[in-house]
Amino acid sequence: MNSEKIVRTTDISEAYSTYISDEHAVLMAGGVFLKLQKRSVPVIVDLSLLALDYIDVKHDAIYIGAMATLRDIETNEHVPTAVRQSVEQVAGVGLRNLATVGGSVCGQYPFSDITTALLALDAQLKFHNEGIISLEAYLKNHVPKRDILLEVILPMGVDSCFKCFKQVYTDFSLINVAVASDGNWRIAIGARPGGPVLITAQSLKDHQLESLIDTIAFGSDSRASDEYRKSLATLFIKEAIEEVASWK
């Protein structure tokens, strides 16, 4: 992507006002997908100087700055298991040193691995203007508001697990699932056409689980058929539930 102007600032208010002053302005987080796009925009707002590349662990929650890289997340042992597992096979270390959690979430890529894991963990998103909204609500509102994501907030002490199927190690997933439990179960299914969806349940017996999975439209595209995704996801969900339950 080319732009007439790239604005670099350490001031979040300036970044935000520049962004909303032009409807064609674009935010740059890691810049990886931006660079691949063949179009021109009047203004790019570079978020790399806003000091949003932190991971703060507090007693109640973990606060991940929107500009923390996927590699930062992978190598931080305090980050919930599913989230760390979800970034392990996102391209190579080099790309993970650039790509950020904010860019991954706000890009709303249907193939995203980390968004599935964050959804299972009931991540809360803190925006500059809107304040805090849940990732679940953010994904349901299909047209994202023009705002700047500041951080992703995850609860501490929730057991979780992520699984995905890729044809080669660093490929996009054909299907991914993440399971989290704090007593109630949250099961997210992603890398399907249309992005991740969520199932919640208080208890899970096999027949209940299968009828819950039956309610999901997995979707077919050039990567995999609906049926194939469903059979993989069913297996992964059962395995992930067993793993999460065994950690208690």
Added chain:
Amino acid sequence: MEITMSINGTSYKTSIDSNELLVDTLRRLGFKSVKRGCDTTSCGICSVLVDGKLVPSCSFYSLRAEGKEILTVEGIQEEAREIGHYLTAEGAEQCGFCSPGLVMAVYAMQLELTAPSLEEVKHYLAGNMCRCSGFEGQHRGIMKYLEVATNAN
């Protein structure tokens, strides 16, 4: 616009276009080991270190290099020769096009990991593609190099 960055320990002040990518800036300044391969962050051939971290220079906007320390294979010639020796000894080198990126990834891995297992090495280097020799020979060479390098320290 103008940026100042350190490349292999030397300070450079250079004029860039705001949309310029680091691979192009480095090549213009004469660092021809840095090559554009896939241009989509998939192959790892353009890898350099920015402040000690491995990054694909084809997707790193040059203006973000302001004040940073860049390291290319030209800056680690001794280590590169050593790693190259172990790769060629395993017959793992053919055209050599991908080698600078692979060497930078091995160098970055050494900064980050202590005595990694073969699985950890494969995981770390999964973003570096080689089109002509396959990976088994590379892995053999890299494991032998790491063993010797670790014992030497």
